[in-house]
Amino acid sequence: MSDILEQLNNKQREAVEALTGPVMVIAGAGSGKTRVLTYRVAHLLNQGVDPFNILALTFTNKASREMKERIIRLVGNADAKNVWMGTFHSVFARVLRSEAYRLGFPSHFSIYDTDDTKRLIKTIIKDIDLDDKIYSSGYIANRISGAKANLITAEAYNSSDEILTHDKLAGKPFIGEIYKQYKARCFRASAMDFDDLLLNTFILLESFPDVLLKYQMKFNFILVDEYQDTNHAQYMILKKLAARDENICVVGDDAQSIYGFRGANIQNILNFKRDYPDALEFKLEQNYRSTQTIVNAANTVIIKNKDQIYKEIWTENEEGNLIELLKAQSDNEEGTLVANSIFGIKMNEHVRNDAFAVLYRTNAQSRSIEEALRRLNIPYRIYGGLSFYNRKEIKDLLAYFRLSINHNDEEALKRIINYPARGIGKTSQESIIVAADQADKPMWEVIDNPGQHNLGLNSGTRSKLTAFVTMIKSFSAQVRTKNAFELAKLIAHSSGIMKDLNEDKTPEGISRYENIEELLNAIKEFSDKPKEVLPGEETKMQADGTSIPTLDEFMQDVALLTDADVQDKDGGDKVSLMTIHAAKGLEFPYVFIVGLEENLFPSIQSLGSRADLEEERRLFYVALTRAQKKVTISYAQNRYRWGNLTLCEPSRFIDEIDRRFVAFPSRPGDKKLPFGLQFPSGQSQPFKKNLKKVNNLSTASSGDNSLNAGATADQIIPGIEVEHARFGKGKVISVEGSGQSRKASVFFRNVGQKQLLLQYARLKIVE
DNA sequence: GTGTGATATCTTTTT
DNA sequence: GATATCACAC
Numbered sequence: 180m181s182d183i184l185e186q187l188n189n190k191q192r193e194a195v196e197a198l199t200g201p202v203m204v205i206a207g208a209g210s211g212k213t214r215v216l217t218y219r220v221a222h223l224l225n226q227g228v229d230p231f232n233i234l235a236l237t238f239t240n241k242a243s244r245e246m247k248e249r250i251i252r253l254v255g256n257a258d259a260k261n262v263w264m265g266t267f268h269s270v271f272a273r274v275l276r277s278e279a280y281r282l283g284f285p286s287h288f289s290i291y292d293t294d295d296t297k298r299l300i301k302t303i304i305k306d307i308d309l310d311d312k313i314y315s316s317g318y319i320a321n322r323i324s325g326a327k328a329n330l331i332t333a334e335a336y337n338s339s340d341e342i343l344t345h346d347k348l349a350g351k352p353f354i355g356e357i358y359k360q361y362k363a364r365c366f367r368a369s370a371m372d373f374d375d376l377l378l379n380t381f382i383l384l385e386s387f388p389d390v391l392l393k394y395q396m397k398f399n400f401i402l403v404d405e406y407q408d409t410n411h412a413q414y415m416i417l418k419k420l421a422a423r424d425e426n427i428c429v430v431g432d433d434a435q436s437i438y439g440f441r442g443a444n445i446q447n448i449l450n451f452k453r454d455y456p457d458a459l460e461f462k463l464e465q466n467y468r469s470t471q472t473i474v475n476a477a478n479t480v481i482i483k484n485k486d487q488i489y490k491e492i493w494t495e496n497e498e499g500n501l502i503e504l505l506k507a508q509s510d511n512e513e514g515t516l517v518a519n520s521i522f523g524i525k526m527n528e529h530v531r532n533d534a535f536a537v538l539y540r541t542n543a544q545s546r547s548i549e550e551a552l553r554r555l556n557i558p559y560r561i562y563g564g565l566s567f568y569n570r571k572e573i574k575d576l577l578a579y580f581r582l583s584i585n586h587n588d589e590e591a592l593k594r595i596i597n598y599p600a601r602g603i604g605k606t607s608q609e610s611i612i613v614a615a616d617q618a619d620k621p622m623w624e625v626i627d628n629p630g631q632h633n634l635g636l637n638s639g640t641r642s643k644l645t646a647f648v649t650m651i652k653s654f655s656a657q658v659r660t661k662n663a664f665e666l667a668k669l670i671a672h673s674s675g676i677m678k679d680l681n682e683d684k685t686p687e688g689i690s691r692y693e694n695i696e697e698l699l700n701a702i703k704e705f706s707d708k709p710k711e712v713l714p715g716e717e718t719k720m721q722a723d724g725t726s727i728p729t730l731d732e733f734m735q736d737v738a739l740l741t742d743a744d745v746q747d748k749d750g751g752d753k754v755s756l757m758t759i760h761a762a763k764g765l766e767f768p769y770v771f772i773v774g775l776e777e778n779l780f781p782s783i784q785s786l787g788s789r790a791d792l793e794e795e796r797r798l799f800y801v802a803l804t805r806a807q808k809k810v811t812i813s814y815a816q817n818r819y820r821w822g823n824l825t826l827c828e829p830s831r832f833i834d835e836i837d838r839r840f841v842a843f844p845s846r847p848g849d850k851k852l853p854f855g856l857q858f859p860s861g862q863s864q865p866f867k868k869n870l871k872k873v874n875n876l877s878t879a880s881s882g883d884n885s886l887n888a889g890a891t892a893d894q895i896i897p898g899i900e901v902e903h904a905r906f907g908k909g910k911v912i913s914v915e916g917s918g919q920s921r922k923a924s925v926f927f928r929n930v931g932q933k934q935l936l937l938q939y940a941r942l943k944i945v946e
Numbered sequence: 947g948t949g950t951g952a953t954a955t956c957t958t959t960t961t
Numbered sequence: 962g963a964t965a966t967c968a969c970a971c
Contacts, residue, residue, distance in 0.1 A: 238960095238961075239960090239961080240961090266961065267961075268961050269961090292961090293960085293961090315955095317956095373960090373961050374961090376961085377961095437959075438959080438960075438961095440958075440959060440960090441959080441960065441961085540957095540958065540959075541957055541958055541959075542957080542958085542959085543956095543957060543958095543962095543963095546962095563959095563960085597947095600947085600948075602947075602948095603947095604947040604948075605947075605948095606947075607947090738961095739961065758958085758959060758960095759959080760958090760959045760960070761959090761960085779957095779958095780958095782957090782958050782959080783957095783958090784957095784958065785958085794959095795958095798959080819962075820957080821955085821956065821957075821962075821963095822962045822963085823962095947971105948970105948971085949969105949970090949971085950968105950969085950970085950971095951967100951968090951969085951970100952966105952967085952968080952969095953965100953966085953967075953968095954964100954965090954966080954967095955963105955964090955965090955966100956962105956963085956964085956965100
């Protein structure tokens with residue numbers, strides 16, 4: 180057993196053997212980071228540490244599951260299954276379930292997902308009569324989420340001058356008020372959102388010393404994966420938990436920090452040594468994954484970032500292929516080139532489909548790739564995008580489950596009170612909500628005791644309400660006693676969902692019906708499986724061993740699952756399509772990185788600040804270093820974005836790879852004409868379509884022609900060359916709006932793309 | 947109260 | 962181009 184250490188290199192072995200005290204492992208891409216973590220856990224177990232005293236935190240369920248499997252292979256099942264292992268969110272959700280009563284929450288609190296959060300914020304904005312143009316739910320949700328990630332409670336938010344001033348300057352002085360109400364509403368609904376799982380855990384540890392001590396004694400050894408992606412809340416929770424023993428080992432790579440947008444704080448890794456002055460630090464710099472070409476190419480990219488811990492990643496692997504660059508006319512052609520290339524490699528090298536991954540910046544890019552792969556009959560699987568648990572029909576059924584478990588869950592209640600249609604329409608719902616707000620009670624209280632609140636509903640609606648309440652109550656009565664699958668099936672049928680979906684014979688309707696069946700299958704699997712196999716369930720020791728797997732147990736994990744956790748049905752040999760974010764931690768022999776265009780990758784939102792641009796560069800670094808044998812990058816010169824054809828310029832990241840490592844396309848010179856000088860003036864198919872559309876628009880709005888010295892508004896059409904007094908010559912990409920707000924996107928050779936109001940721009944047409 | 951068509955916004959990335 | 966919300970007709 181102890182010879183497991185011999186499977187490690189010296190650095191890895193040192194990192195594994197330093198079992199006590201604070202340890203930081205800076206692990207370059209492909210350097211065996213996960214290996215160190217798993218061996219460390221195995222080593223702890225071999226040294227006689229009780230598995231119940233080990234806490235191993237990861238960022239995804241998948242990573243956690245894989246780590247568990249590896250540990251099982253090293254030390255056997257009996258020990259490994261009792262290690263506390265999971266994502267931050269799932270582990271602390273579990274802690275909260277047993278301690279939440281101290282914060283006034285029931286243990287069966289609901290977990291609101293992003294969707295629920297946004298809906299609730301929207302209703303609040305409406306309730307307090309704010310303009311939803313100024314207060315967009317997405318922006319507010321981000322603001323609140325950001326605050327929570329930094330442990331700023333609603334009270335703290337509303338008493339911070341700095342924050343309030345910031346919001347005032349942004350023209351949104353009522354965000355604090357929305358936050359306050361949002362918090363109150365969540366509490367009333369016995370619900371926590373994702374960020375609450377961390378914030379409330381922190382509050383719990385902060386306010387209850389006995390709880391803190393309990394978990395400090397429980398978690399003697401703490402291991403954290405992907406430490407570079409922790410936010411402030413996670414950092415503070417760790418700090419508290421580790422304060423007693425300081426047996427904390429964090430593993431990460433600052434160069435792979437790509438979650439800054441959701442509050443990840445790269446300083447956490449940079450400051451570890453400040454917090455723990457006697458921390459041991461290990462750097463893993465040997466890459467075992469990729470060829471020399473890939474490692475070196477990635478190094479030449481990442482070195483352009485200013486914020487980083489210096490390290491030198493190297494490899495003993497073979498030199499390997501150059502990075503191939505594909506250039507396409509359009510996004511569709513890009514898909515075809517990628518699919519053809521995959522097909523070619525498969526033929527020549529005889530490799531399986533699952534040796535390939537296509538990585539992109541945004542989910543929307545998957546479509547053209549999918550279509551091309553389908554044409555060549557290459558099977559693929561998409562990760563992310565509209566995830567299974569985000570589909571409407573799934574959320575509807577889950578809402579029934581949620582409401583049956585937690586009557587106060589208002590987002591669930593609102594979702595299903597009239598789905599399937601049962602005659603409780605908008606007006607009735609409005610009056611229920613008004614009554615609930617007046618009494619400051621959950622909506623359920625009101626519909627459960629309609630007599631005590633003057634609802635003013637007619638008797639027909641009342642009896643419909645009673646029927647609904649009775650139905651939910653009958654489900655509730657069985658939540659803890661009935662087998663999860665049996666109850667789920669019962670709810671699906673008696674709620675009327677099955678009937679409703681079954682009547683819809685369109686392809687979409689059939690697929691919705693099948694999705695419900697799939698969810699029921701998943702629940703069946705949950706019911707049949709012995710408990711310890713389920714992530715998050717392993718420490719739940721049932722004394723009698725005869726317990727029935729119940730629906731509320733199933734629901735505890737479901738909110739924290741993502742698409743990546745849904746097992747592929749045929750589990751087969753498929754090409755993987757996913758965003759680069761989703762690809763972190765994975766590796767593939769052949770990697771295609773598509774859409775390397777300015778404004779897409781790097782994203783247009785990142786161009787404003789160095790920090791954001793550096794995050795995009797790290798993202799590119801992550802993408803490159805997923806590959807074992809070969810990287811192919813591609814870009815398109817034209818791409819449909821939000822339904823319009825747009826001209827694209829190759830990404831700066833292409834040029835940032837040292838030329839020694841790149842095989843450029845055979846036609847030299849092509850690439851150096853980025854703004855489509857070879858663009859046939861309006862001849863290409865999609866472009867023509869676009870031209871026509873805009874033309875219609877311009878004739879419809881020919882009224883306002885206040886252009887003085889320049890051309891008239893309807894002379895400015897996509898495709899023509901224009902000249903601007905200050906910006907020089909450029910090409911019109913698209914035109915939109917009418918009258919005074921009519922504006923054009925123009926690509927200028929010297930200054931890039933600009934949006935111009937035609938009323939002021941005074942463009943001259945270049946003949 | 948319900949269903950249908952029009953329209954606005956969306957595209958960054960996720961637990 | 963796709964989806965979610967909204968106005969309007971039944």
